Amino acid sequence: MHNHYQVLIIGGGSAGIMVASQLIEQKKQTNVAIIEPADTHYYQPAWTLVGAGTYNYDKTSRPMAEVMPEKAIWIQDSATGFDPDNNTVFTAQSGEVTYDYLVVAPGLAYDLDLVPGLGEALGQGVVCSNYTDPRHTWEVIKNFKGGTALFTQPTTPIKCGGAPQKIMYLAESHWAKSAVSAKTDIVFATAGTIIFGVKPIAETLMEVVNRKDINLRFGYQLKKVDGPNRIAWYAFADHMKEHNHKDVEIEKDGDLTGIHFDMLHTAPPSVAPEFVQTSTLVNQAGWLDVNKNTLQHSNYKNIFGLGDVAGLPTAKTGAAIRKQVPIVVDNIDLLINHDRMGAKSYNGYSSCPLVTDYGKMVLAEFDYENNFTPDPKLRQMLISDSSKEHWRLWMLKKYILPYLYWNKMMKGLDV
Structure with a gap:
């Protein structure tokens, strides 16, 4: 049996699920598959709060089956390698899977x-x-x-x-x-x-x-x-x-x-997953080699990468993924329908919600140049300067962001 998909995504984390959801919901793509071995999907940003005794660990996870877009094909398996010249991904149990377009978003691995x-x-x-x-x-x-x-x-x-x-x-x-x-x-x-x-x-x-x-x-x-x-x-x-x-x-x-x-x-030392590191798809530092603005692979026009695995000169965060996803989705959709790339460009936006006390937070938002780039949507929350500690930012971290994550971002809605 030969498995071929128009869009194949490696990784059922934030990046993979959001790309699949937006391709299906916003662009009406019908032939999307996700390779992901795990049974459980974690909302890791809340783990800081779990570690400080102020968030329930059980609320940071959902069954993977619940976050998988209904119209996506879930290949519950591990990717083990690539043959990009033949549009092929190797898997542990499911044999070879081929694609028209590949999105590489397996996250990172720890190398203790x-x-x-x-x-x-x-x-x-x-x-x-x-x-x-x-x-x-x-x-x-x-x-x-x-x-x-x-x-x-x-x-x-x-x-x-x-x-x-x-x-x-x-x-x-x-x-x-x-x-x-x-x-x-x-x-x-x-x-x-x-x-x-x-x-x-x-x-x-x-x-x-x-x-x-x-x-x-x-x-x-x-x-x-x-x-x-x-x-x-x-x-x-x-x-x-x-x-x-x-x-x-x-x-x-x-x-x-x-x-x-x-x-x-401490944080554990982090690297790209081994099957990515040992492939021809990485840069000298061992991360996925993609264009920092289009997120298209440097050598393969039908491969895109985003999220933690990508070799981008910005912080590896869920907030970065939120801004990367629409660019990958737009480019793939236009390539499928019009054989051209979109005009959207990723500027390196990332953000780190820096909790400074119980009930206080600063929101570091920045781009490739390390400019402070606050999201205008925060003004609606009556936060005039997110570089200063504020209890409303704590509320954003503890209540609003997890809600938006599960109910909007995972479902392909723009946030």
């Missing part, structure tokens, strides 16, 4: 081997990650009795670059309600040189950091984790600046600097 020791330590004891198990993060934060609380991130691109900070701000808020905060040093160790790449947002976050007395250590590249001895080892550029110094326990091992911790939160 990039930080030796992290795989053994993660999810055990006091080493946690909202990215992998936000319920465990909440246990760690709730049971923390003081000492050095180390928040860090790997040197790879990650989902939502601001997420490793958000949980730190919420943890500080939680601890501030008890005696724990008096005997706690909060350290944020990052390979970066600034707290955030968008100037008005960075200014607000520095105020938050000062209010919460958080020690920022820039230029710290996470190299390995010693779970049993609770030490995170970094390569450190000595000339880098530090902010709100805390006298935490440090050791040296050759060129490496070790920070002793009593709890550690």
